[in-house]
Amino acid sequence: MAHCVEDSSRYTYEEYKQTADWLLSKTEHRPAVAIVCGSGLGALGELLKDQMAFNYSDIPNFPHSTVPGHAGRLIFGNLNGKPCVCMQGRFHSYEGYPLWKVTFPIRVFRLIGVETLIVTNAAGGLNQDYKVGDIMVIMDHINMPGFAGQNPLIGPNEERFGPRFPPMSDAYDKDLRKLALAIGQELGFSEKIREGVYCSLGGPNFETIAECRFLSSLGTDAVGMSTVPEVIVARHCGLRVLGMSLITNKAVMDYNSEATANHEEVLQAGKDSAKYLEKLVTLLIQRIELNNNVF
C-alpha cells in the first residue's frame, strides 16, 4: 500500500528534465563530474573556481536541506580545470523524504551531462583498525533499508534512465578506487587511506552496541545514514561512481564504554580532516579521464 502512495507522487521524467533545462539555461557551466558533500564536508564546494551557485530553494523541484552541516547550495565551477557541480548538502530519508526525492539530483546530473559521481560522507568506523580522520574509499556497500523493501528504484521503471534490474556488483568503479588509493599514497596519507564496506541505515538515531557488533560481523567497515540510495540511482542511469567516507567517530562496540556518538563530534571531525579529503579530490579530479558522454 505504501508503495502505491509513493508511486503516484514520484517525479516524472519531465520534472527531472525541467530542472535540468532550468539549470542549463541559468549557467554556462557544463559539468562532467558531480560531487556530493557529506556532513561537515561542504568546504569541498569552496574549491571550485569561477563559481556559480544556486540555493536549493531556488531550483525548481529540488528538495530542501534540513540537516546542520548541509548548506543547501548547488555550486557549478571548475576544479583543476575540470567542469564540476557540487552539492553542498544532501538529503536523507530520516528528514522525511522518500528515497526517490533523496536521489532527485542524481538523475538531474545525468541529464545535464555529468558522467562521474563522487559521493562523500561522514561515517562511524566499525573496523577496529580505523581511526577518526581516516578516509575510506568505498569498495562496496550494504543497503540495509533495502532488506526491508526500501529502494529508490521501487515503482514503475523509467527506461529512459536505465534497466529494471540493474547490477550492483560493480557499483564502485575499480579504476577510480585504484586511482584514489594511489593518490592517497602519493600525498603521503598511507596511514589514513583505507578501502572498505559502507553500510547505510535509516537513522536518525545512532546505532546501538548490538547493532554495531552485528554490522561488524557482516563485514561492514563503516556505517552511515546516506550515500547508498544515491549510488543505486547513479548506477541505474549509467554514472561512474567513486565513494569516500571520512571516519568521524569510532562506533561504540563495548558495553563498558562511556562514549556516545553525536552530530557535533561528526561535524568537528569533518572540519579537522576536510583538508585531506580536499587534497585527494582535487588531485583525483585532475587525473580523471572523461569520455565526454552526452546523454
Ligand SMILES: O=P(O)(O)O[C@H]1O[C@H](CO)[C@@H](O)[C@H]1O
Ligand atoms: O552521510 P552524511 O550526509 O555525511 O551524514 C552523516 O552524518 C549524520 C550523522 O551525524 C548522518 O546524516 C550521517 O549519514
